[in-house]
Amino acid sequence: MTAQILDGKAIAQKVREEVREGVARFVSAYGRPPGLDVLLVGEDPASVIYTRNKEKASHEVGMRGRLHRLPADTGEDELLRRIAELNADASVDGILVQLPLPSQIREARVLDAIDPGKDVDGFHPVNAGLLATGRPGLVPCTPKGSMRLLAEAGARLEGARAVVVGRSNIVGKPMAQLLLAAHATVTIAHSRTRDLATVCREADILVAAVGRARLIKGDWIKEGAVVIDVGMNRTEDGKLAGDVDFEAAKARASWITPVPGGVGPMTIATLLENTLRAARARLGEG
Numbered sequence: 224m225t226a227q228i229l230d231g232k233a234i235a236q237k238v239r240e241e242v243r244e245g246v247a248r249f250v251s252a253y254g255r256p257p258g259l260d261v262l263l264v265g266e267d268p269a270s271v272i273y274t275r276n277k278e279k280a281s282h283e284v285g286m287r288g289r290l291h292r293l294p295a296d297t298g299e300d301e302l303l304r305r306i307a308e309l310n311a312d313a314s315v316d317g318i319l320v321q322l323p324l325p326s327q328i329r330e331a332r333v334l335d336a337i338d339p340g341k342d343v344d345g346f347h348p349v350n351a352g353l354l355a356t357g358r359p360g361l362v363p364c365t366p367k368g369s370m371r372l373l374a375e376a377g378a379r380l381e382g383a384r385a386v387v388v389g390r391s392n393i394v395g396k397p398m399a400q401l402l403l404a405a406h407a408t409v410t411i412a413h414s415r416t417r418d419l420a421t422v423c424r425e426a427d428i429l430v431a432a433v434g435r436a437r438l439i440k441g442d443w444i445k446e447g448a449v450v451i452d453v454g455m456n457r458t459e460d461g462k463l464a465g466d467v468d469f470e471a472a473k474a475r476a477s478w479i480t481p482v483p484g485g486v487g488p489m490t491i492a493t494l495l496e497n498t499l500r501a502a503r504a505r506l507g508e509g
C-alpha cells in the first residue's frame with residue numbers, strides 16, 4: 224500500500240476560507256471584527272516567524288490582529304500586567320502568549336492569567352478541564368487541526384484503536400481527549416513506554432507528537448493506518464523532519480501527513496477558527 228498524502232496546506236486554506244466567511248457575517252452582525260492579540264517575549268527566530276504569520280493570517284481573514292513584542296528580559300509581572308489589560312479590553316476576543324517563554328517567566332502563571340473565554344490557545348486549566356469532561360470550550364489548535372485532518376481523510380474513529388505518542392499538555396493530552404470523545408479506544412504512549420514498537424503496531428490511528436526525529440519506524444505502522452505526524456524536528460543538515468520515518472511509513476499507511484506541510488499549517492488556521500469562536504461566544508452566540 225502507498226499512503227495518500229494529507230495536504231495540510233490545502234486543508235488549512237479551506238479552513239481559512241471558512242473563517243473568512245464567518246468573520247464577514249460577524250462584522251455584519253456586530254459592526255466590528257473579531258480581535259486577536261498575540262504576545263511575544265524575546266527574539267526566538269522561529270517564534271518571531273510564527274507570531275508574524277499569526278498576525279498576517281488574522282488580517283487576511285478580516286480580523287483585527289495585533290502582535291505585541293516585548294523585550295527578552297521582560298519580567299513576569301510586566302507580562303501579567305499586559306495580559307490583565309487585554310482581559311479587560313472589550314475589543315479583544317483572543318489572547319495568545321507565544322511559547323516557549325524565557326526562563327525568568329513561569330509559563331503556568333502566565334497561562335492561568337488569561338481570561339478562559341479569550342484563551343484561543345485552549346491552554347488554560349478551565350479549557351483543559353472542559354475538554355476532559357466533554358463540555359464545550361476552546362480546544363488547543365494543533366490537536367483540533369489534527370482532528371480536522373482525520374476528518375478530511377474520512378478516518379473512521381468510532382471503535383478504532385488510536386495511539387498518541389507524546390503526553391504534552393499542548394498536544395498529546397488534548398489529542399487523546401479529542402480521540403476519546405470521538406469514540407476511539409485511546410492509548411497515550413511516550414518516550415519511556417516499554418516496547419513502543421508493539422504499542423504503535425496496534426494503532427489504526429497513530430499520532431506522533433514526541434519531538435524526536437524519525438523515532439517511529441516504518442515497520443511500526445499497521446497496514447492501512449492513518450498517521451498524523453505532529454513532530455517538527457531540525458536535523459543536523461538544517462532540514463525539518465517529523466517524528467515518523469515518512470518514506471518507510473508511507474509504504475504501509477493509508478493516509479499520512481508530511482513534515483513540513485501537514486499538521487503545522489493547521490495550527491494557525493485553527494487559531495483563526497478559535498478566535499472567531501471566542502468572539503461569537505463572548506457576544507452571546509453559542
Ligand SMILES: Nc1nc2c(c(=O)[nH]1)N[C@@H](CN(C=O)c1ccc(C(=O)N[C@@H](CCC(=O)O)C(=O)O)cc1)CN2
Nearest residue numbers: 273319320321322323344364483484485486487488490
Ligand atoms: N502559544 C503557542 N505557542 C506555540 C504553539 C501554539 O500553538 N501556541 N505551537 C508551536 C509553534 N507554532 C505556532 O505557534 C507553529 C509551529 C509550526 C507551524 C508550521 O506551519 N510549520 C511548518 C514548517 C515551518 C518551518 O519550515 O519551520 C509546517 O509544518 O509545514 C505553525 C505554527 C510552538 N509554540
